Amino acid sequence: MHDFCAQDESNCLPNEQNSKGGETHAERIRKALETEIASGRIEPGKRLDEQEIALQFGVSRTPVREAFRMLAASSFVDLRGRQGAMVRSIAGHTLVEMFQVMAELEGLCARLAARRIKPEQMARIDAIHKRLEAACDPQGVDAFYDINQEFHEAVYEASCNAFLAAQTRGLRNQVAAYRRRVTRMPTRLDATLSEHSAVIEAIRAHDAERAHSAMRNHVNLLGDDLLDFLAAYG
Amino acid sequence: MHDFCAQDESNCLPNEQNSKGGETHAERIRKALETEIASGRIEPGKRLDEQEIALQFGVSRTPVREAFRMLAASSFVDLRGRQGAMVRSIAGHTLVEMFQVMAELEGLCARLAARRIKPEQMARIDAIHKRLEAACDPQGVDAFYDINQEFHEAVYEASCNAFLAAQTRGLRNQVAAYRRRVTRMPTRLDATLSEHSAVIEAIRAHDAERAHSAMRNHVNLLGDDLLDFLAAYG
DNA sequence: CAATGCTACGATGTATACAAATATTCGAAG
DNA sequence: CTTCGAATATTTGTATACATCGTAGCATTG
Numbered sequence: 429m430h431d432f433c434a435q436d437e438s439n440c441l442p443n444e445q446n447s448k449g450g451e452t453h454a455e456r457i458r459k460a461l462e463t464e465i466a467s468g469r470i471e472p473g474k475r476l477d478e479q480e481i482a483l484q485f486g487v488s489r490t491p492v493r494e495a496f497r498m499l500a501a502s503s504f505v506d507l508r509g510r511q512g513a514m515v516r517s518i519a520g521h522t523l524v525e526m527f528q529v530m531a532e533l534e535g536l537c538a539r540l541a542a543r544r545i546k547p548e549q550m551a552r553i554d555a556i557h558k559r560l561e562a563a564c565d566p567q568g569v570d571a572f573y574d575i576n577q578e579f580h581e582a583v584y585e586a587s588c589n590a591f592l593a594a595q596t597r598g599l600r601n602q603v604a605a606y607r608r609r610v611t612r613m614p615t616r617l618d619a620t621l622s623e624h625s626a627v628i629e630a631i632r633a634h635d636a637e638r639a640h641s642a643m644r645n646h647v648n649l650l651g652d653d654l655l656d657f658l659a660a661y662g
Numbered sequence: 663m664h665d666f667c668a669q670d671e672s673n674c675l676p677n678e679q680n681s682k683g684g685e686t687h688a689e690r691i692r693k694a695l696e697t698e699i700a701s702g703r704i705e706p707g708k709r710l711d712e713q714e715i716a717l718q719f720g721v722s723r724t725p726v727r728e729a730f731r732m733l734a735a736s737s738f739v740d741l742r743g744r745q746g747a748m749v750r751s752i753a754g755h756t757l758v759e760m761f762q763v764m765a766e767l768e769g770l771c772a773r774l775a776a777r778r779i780k781p782e783q784m785a786r787i788d789a790i791h792k793r794l795e796a797a798c799d800p801q802g803v804d805a806f807y808d809i810n811q812e813f814h815e816a817v818y819e820a821s822c823n824a825f826l827a828a829q830t831r832g833l834r835n836q837v838a839a840y841r842r843r844v845t846r847m848p849t850r851l852d853a854t855l856s857e858h859s860a861v862i863e864a865i866r867a868h869d870a871e872r873a874h875s876a877m878r879n880h881v882n883l884l885g886d887d888l889l890d891f892l893a894a895y896g
Numbered sequence: 897c898a899a900t901g902c903t904a905c906g907a908t909g910t911a912t913a914c915a916a917a918t919a920t921t922c923g924a925a926g
Numbered sequence: 927c928t929t930c931g932a933a934t935a936t937t938t939g940t941a942t943a944c945a946t947c948g949t950a951g952c953a954t955t956g
Binding site (some may be wrong): 452487488489490491494509510511 | 938939940941942946947948949
């Protein structure tokens with residue numbers, strides 16, 4: 429059904445692992461499944477069969493089980509006793525809670541970025557924003573989504589707080605499968621652009637408080653749209 | 663060397679697992695090791711031997727390895743390639759970063775608590791604070807530490823945001839082994855009491871902003887003391 | 897016909913066996 | 927005596943085998 433060939437380096441936790449070539453199967457499977465789940469290609473609520481996944485990756489159940497345990501600790505899957513693993517499905521009220529936390533964390537990123545950003549980072553953010561404007565096309569929402577991600581990642585980096593960046597990134601990944609649906613809302617694209625502009629100008633002015641509230645506002649508005657979407661389309 | 667008999671229900675992640683009696687060995691071992699690590703009874707940097715722990719728990723290596731993977735995903739241990747697991751030791755600059763995030767999260771807890779707290783929760787916090795005052799004795803730092811934990815837990819609960827509570831609790835547990843050392847600083851006990859008072863009064867007055875800054879201040883001061891301690895005693 | 901209990905199958909949890917890589921030790925050379 | 931290196935030993939990673947639990951299907955009974 430799926431082919432888990434896609435591999436990326438999106439380590440969301442400060443789980444650096446050994447950078448040397450020797451990567452374990454368990455780790456490789458964890459990354460692949462995390463990508464599949466965050467992208468929504470494996471839907472929330474779907475049960476993950478150990479044997480089936482072991483076959484798909486061409487390994488035994490052991491490394492698959494270890495990957496499941498890691499994903500469970502990162503809240504990407506739920507382990508229910510002896511009933512197997514299923515992709516975590518997040519209830520609406522929990523999404524509200526998560527966005528409230530994410531708004532605060534992203535806000536902190538922006539606040540720190542406003543105080544600490546270096547010229548080359550500022551230039552990079554400007555460049556990303558230009559690309560995002562160019563990609564503001566309802567046809568290419570996937571490209572828009574990716575560039576948007578780049579923008580936030582650039583702010584994380586400019587915060588000069590690696591732990592905060594990792595924590596925020598992890599949270600972002602957890603809700604990624606739900607976020608992606610909202611990007612398709614037509615009003616979201618334009619709203620995102622203007623909200624980003626507010627954040628960027630505040631950071632450029634080194635106005636920490638304004639950057640904080642602008643980013644918090646941005647995330648909260650996204651959360652509101654997401655809830656509207658869920659309320660309408662379930 | 664250690665006897666891992668201590669068992670608790672401190673689930674830091676929204677990892678509810680099956681509440682029915684049938685708990686897997688892997689989960690039991692994860693909880694036990696997490697408690698040992700958070701309490702500092704297993705020191706940061708110590709290598710965890712699979713065989714040794716398997717023997718101590720009377721199981722095979724398999725569930726131990728699964729527990730290691732879960733702890734690694736929660737950042738309690740580091741897995742380095744094929745070189746085994748060791749208790750994560752947190753560098754000073756990372757502790758700074760973590761306290762910055764924790765200050766923000768605990769601050770958010772306090773802010774929400776100020777807006778949402780119910781009378782019985784307020785009464786509970788007052789009662790905990792009274793007990794903390796009574797335990798303000800350099801001899802019984804462990805009791806003080808535990809009651810202090812209760813106070814923060816009560817604020818988490820009053821925030822009415824279960825995800826925020828879990829996230830904050832998890833972060834608190836990660837730095838627990840380091841926090842505990844600071845509690846022994848004589849000035850910390852009195853400082854904690856007065857800082858808590860400020861938080862409590864702000865919450866009682868439903869002054870969200872003041873509660874936020876009071877709690878943030880509290881956590882930041884603790885972080886500063888912790889860094890002073892580390893600078894002095896390594 | 898619905899509900900309950902039994903049985904068989906399948907999946908998970910755990911133990912053990914094996915392979916590969918790293919750590920260690922012992923020896924030889926400088 | 928120190929240092930480098932090869933062989934051994936230990937440990938991790940993975941595969942397989944076994945035990946145990948959950949579920950589904952069917953039969954039986956009220």
